[in-house]
Structure formats: C-alpha cells, structure tokens
Amino acid sequence: MTGTCTHLGTVHHREDGTGVDACPACIAMGSHWSHLRRCTECGQIGCCDNSPNRHATAHYRATKHPIIRSVEPGEEWYWCYVDELAFELADRAH
Ligand SMILES: [Zn+2]
Numbered sequence: 001m002t003g004t005c006t007h008l009g010t011v012h013h014r015e016d017g018t019g020v021d022a023c024p025a026c027i028a029m030g031s032h033w034s035h036l037r038r039c040t041e042c043g044q045i046g047c048c049d050n051s052p053n054r055h056a057t058a059h060y061r062a063t064k065h066p067i068i069r070s071v072e073p074g075e076e077w078y079w080c081y082v083d084e085l086a087f088e089l090a091d092r093a094h
C-alpha cells in the first residue's frame with residue numbers, strides 16, 4: 001500500500017515555526033543552516049538536508065523518531081523518514 005504513513009501516533013508536536021529561528025545543534029558547533037525542521041515526536045529543532053550538518057536527519061538516525069515537519073513560514077508539510085512520504089495534517093483535528 002502506498003500513500004499512507006503508519007506513524008501518525010508518534011506526532012505529539014504540531015507547532016509551527018513561531019519563535020523558532022535557529023538550529024540549536026548548529027549554534028552549538030558554530031555552524032549555519034538552510035531551513036529548519038521539527039521532530040514531531042519530541043519537538044526538537046533540526047536543520048534540513050540542504051544544510052551542511054543535516055541535523056534533522058541525524059536526529060532521525062539517532063532516535064528513530066520517524067516524522068518531521070517544516071517550520072519554515074507558511075510551510076505545513078510533514079515528512080516520514082520511514083515511509084519516505086510527504087503529507088499535510090489538518091491543523092485542528094477537533
Ligand atoms: Zn510513517
């Protein structure tokens with residue numbers, strides 16, 4: 001079956017990018033980043049695969065937290081590393 005992510009139960013953090021302007025891991029190492037992503041399981045901010053350090057993907061590899069979302073302004077897409085699937089969620093489910 002394609003087109004379905006089976007990991008939505010891990011999504012605990014749907015917050016947008018309000019107040020998010022840095023990748024903490026890049027700050028710690030004095031590096032820079034391109035775009036920012038949030039781990040939806042634990043809420044950690046990481047940087048995208050166009051960034052030199054790819055902290056969002058590194059976080060997935062280290063923790064197996066499957067889903068990130070973009071916290072760039074106006075972007076609401078999610079990405080599941082396990083299913084390699086991009087999708088959007090309704091902002092208010094109830
Ligand atoms: Zn999934």
Ligand SMILES: [Zn+2]
Pocket residue numbers: 023024025026032033046047051053054055056
């Ligand atoms: Zn980073």
Ligand SMILES: [Zn+2]
Pocket residue numbers: 039040041042043044059063065
């Ligand atoms: Zn996480």
